[in-house]
Amino acid sequence: MQLIEVKNVVTAFGDRVVHDGLNLSINEGEIYGLLGPSGCGKTTLLREMVMLQECTSGSINILGKDISKIRERDAQQLRREWGVLFQFGALFSSLNIAQNIALPLKEYTSLSQKMINEIVAFKLNLVGLNPSDSKLYPSEISGGMKKKAGLARALAMDPKLLFLDEPTSGLDPISAKEFDALILNLRSMLGLTVVMVTHDLRSIYDTLDRVAIIDNKKIAYEGTLDEITSVQSEFIQTFFSEKA
Amino acid sequence: MKSLFDTKIEGNHLTLKFKGKVTLYHVAKYDKILNRLTTTSVKNVTIDLENVSYLDTTAAIFIYNIEKKFSSKEVTLKCDNQNYLSTLALVKSNISNYKEYATPQEITPLEKVGKCFYEYYAGFIAFVEFFGKLFATHLNYLTSLKNIRYKEIAFEINESAIKALGIVALTSFLIGLVIAYQSAYQLKLYGANIYIVDMLGISIFRELAPVITAIVIAGRSGSAFTAQIGSMKITQEIDAMRTMGFEPFAFLVLPRILALMITMPILIFVADIMAILGGMIVANIDLSISPELFLDRLSRVVAAKHFFVGIAKGPFFAFLIASIGIYRGLIVKDDTQSIGFNTTKSVVEAIFAVIVCDAIFSIAFTNLGI
Numbered sequence: 001m002q003l004i005e006v007k008n009v010v011t012a013f014g015d016r017v018v019h020d021g022l023n024l025s026i027n028e029g030e031i032y033g034l035l036g037p038s039g040c041g042k043t044t045l046l047r048e049m050v051m052l053q054e055c056t057s058g059s060i061n062i063l064g065k066d067i068s069k070i071r072e073r074d075a076q077q078l079r080r081e082w083g084v085l086f087q088f089g090a091l092f093s094s095l096n097i098a099q100n101i102a103l104p105l106k107e108y109t110s111l112s113q114k115m116i117n118e119i120v121a122f123k124l125n126l127v128g129l130n131p132s133d134s135k136l137y138p139s140e141i142s143g144g145m146k147k148k149a150g151l152a153r154a155l156a157m158d159p160k161l162l163f164l165d166e167p168t169s170g171l172d173p174i175s176a177k178e179f180d181a182l183i184l185n186l187r188s189m190l191g192l193t194v195v196m197v198t199h200d201l202r203s204i205y206d207t208l209d210r211v212a213i214i215d216n217k218k219i220a221y222e223g224t225l226d227e228i229t230s231v232q233s234e235f236i237q238t239f240f241s242e243k244a
Numbered sequence: 245m246k247s248l249f250d251t252k253i254e255g256n257h258l259t260l261k262f263k264g265k266v267t268l269y270h271v272a273k274y275d276k277i278l279n280r281l282t283t284t285s286v287k288n289v290t291i292d293l294e295n296v297s298y299l300d301t302t303a304a305i306f307i308y309n310i311e312k313k314f315s316s317k318e319v320t321l322k323c324d325n326q327n328y329l330s331t332l333a334l335v336k337s338n339i340s341n342y343k344e345y346a347t348p349q350e351i352t353p354l355e356k357v358g359k360c361f362y363e364y365y366a367g368f369i370a371f372v373e374f375f376g377k378l379f380a381t382h383l384n385y386l387t388s389l390k391n392i393r394y395k396e397i398a399f400e401i402n403e404s405a406i407k408a409l410g411i412v413a414l415t416s417f418l419i420g421l422v423i424a425y426q427s428a429y430q431l432k433l434y435g436a437n438i439y440i441v442d443m444l445g446i447s448i449f450r451e452l453a454p455v456i457t458a459i460v461i462a463g464r465s466g467s468a469f470t471a472q473i474g475s476m477k478i479t480q481e482i483d484a485m486r487t488m489g490f491e492p493f494a495f496l497v498l499p500r501i502l503a504l505m506i507t508m509p510i511l512i513f514v515a516d517i518m519a520i521l522g523g524m525i526v527a528n529i530d531l532s533i534s535p536e537l538f539l540d541r542l543s544r545v546v547a548a549k550h551f552f553v554g555i556a557k558g559p560f561f562a563f564l565i566a567s568i569g570i571y572r573g574l575i576v577k578d579d580t581q582s583i584g585f586n587t588t589k590s591v592v593e594a595i596f597a598v599i600v601c602d603a604i605f606s607i608a609f610t611n612l613g614i
Binding site: 093094105109110111112115118119121122123125126137138139155157158185188189190191 | 267268269271272273275300301302305306309327330331334335338339577578579580581582
């Protein structure tokens with residue numbers, strides 16, 4: 001089943017065209033990567049998918065809903081069904097880590113405080129943070145910890161769909177590897193669908209099922225990693241030659 | 245609607261049967277149902293997950309808690325779905341990890357007071373340190389005219405003073421208008437109409453124009469300094485400057501302070517003109533003192549020293565406003581809350597400092613007979 005379908009998406013900022021007719025589809029239970037050189041609009045596409053930005057023309061379907069024509073109530077429902085991890089965590093600086101993770105649970109469910117505390121502690125443990133760090137504020141923790149806390153917050157509501165913007169950049173290799181293992185684990189246990197923007201070759205090969213490569217405003221390639229090196233694209237040839 | 249959570253007690257056997265989706269939206273309700281049960285006589289518990297279609301991690305924690313609650317009894321889990329079992333196992337392994345974590349102790353009120361005072365003390369010391377550094381850099385950079393960054397100063401003069409001319413002029417015009425209007429009413433009672441000129445002249449030149457200008461500038465430009473430098477701190481621009489060998493004091497601090505010190509007297513001069521203009525209009529309408537008469541008397545009764553005293557306060561006020569604003573910007577911590585907090589503080593402290601400084605000047609000048 002297709003969870004996300006991007007059709008003929010054009011994005012332009014003034015005269016500058018970033019996307020010129022992108023088409024891609026993401027299936028349920030897939031770990032899908034958006035790849036491409038810096039400035040090719042990977043993050044822009046991700047932002048369009050989570051309704052932070054609108055595309056100039058074309059349509060994006062998420063969980064069967066066209067988000068350019070979505071009603072506010074449906075949009076709100078949709079927002080509960082996904083989790084988003086931003087590149088630098090984007091934790092709320094007025095709340096400590098535990099409160100950051102508890103926020104959606106408090107706002108959207110009627111769970112008791114005790115239960116919320118347990119969920120928070122569990123999610124922290126899951127992403128590899130020590131529960132004793134939960135009282136720290138975002139300004140008091142490192143970039144890698146912010147990222148992990150951001151993932152814990154994204155996972156707070158057990159979303160079906162997870163958007164990750166460069167999840168492993170800035171993490172040490174061991175944490176990055178654990179992160180990849182965690183993503184794979186969550187996918188198999190909870191049936192998550194993951195869409196990520198990444199540059200980390202290791203996590204590309206370890207986790208991704210399928211990729212889309214955006215180059216020159218178009219999709220240069222969409223599919224599995226097996227046949228990727230046969231594609232005629234300077235970016236793909238250079239990027240994947242290390243491994244091949 | 246049929247409940248998706250069945251509880252059944254038969255003798256000493258409790259069966260908890262879950263059906264359909266078990267997610268974080270259901271758990272709170274199920275928890276209430278479970279708490280209403282009297283389970284003292286129960287010996288074995290069966291948790292039945294066979295008809296569950298989806299189990300999320302919150303539900304898994306809930307089931308783990310049920311198992312823990314009945315740990316003195318015999319608990320059997322009926323579940324053949326491998327995914328649910330692995331979710332439960334994941335919860336179990338993660339929960340056992342944080343058992344030893346204890347909440348930190350509450351601090352006593354005495355400790356709080358001590359901490360609070362120490363923080364004030366540390367803040368004061370930091371401010372003194374800032375001043376020390378400021379003077380040291382001042383000396384270092386002003387030894388040669390070459391070192392002065394004229395471009396930055398000119399930019400700051402435009403940003404924080406020239407663009408403030410309008411609001412300073414309008415504020416002081418209104419202040420002059422209001423003061424004249426209120427005193428005209430009183431003076432009329434005694435027939436002392438013409439003395440409005442003396443009154444307005446001295447109060448505006450000496451006190452009102454400089455203080456009002458300083459307050460407007462503290463609110464407008466002082467807060468801008470804090471916010472600008474604070475955001476530069478958060479985006480690590482200041483760190484970047486330091487590593488490249490650009491001393492932030494020379495690039496950011498001194499130009500702003502010098503710019504404000506140069507322009508403050510000019511702003512006060514404008515404020516003087518506008519406030520007197522406001523007073524003159526009221527005197528003309530309310531007390532029928534013509535502008536010619538007003539200006540003629542002004543030049544005869546109000547000595548020039550009053551005007552110069554007011555102007556001379558300008559650079560001092562400017563120095564206080566700019567240095568407090570910049571100091572507050574530089575101590576912004578790495579979070580967005582801190583910018584708001586320090587901006588508020590910077591304006592409050594700058595206005596307070598200006599008024600204290602003005603009081604000191606007032607006493608000193610009067611005693612010196614100026």
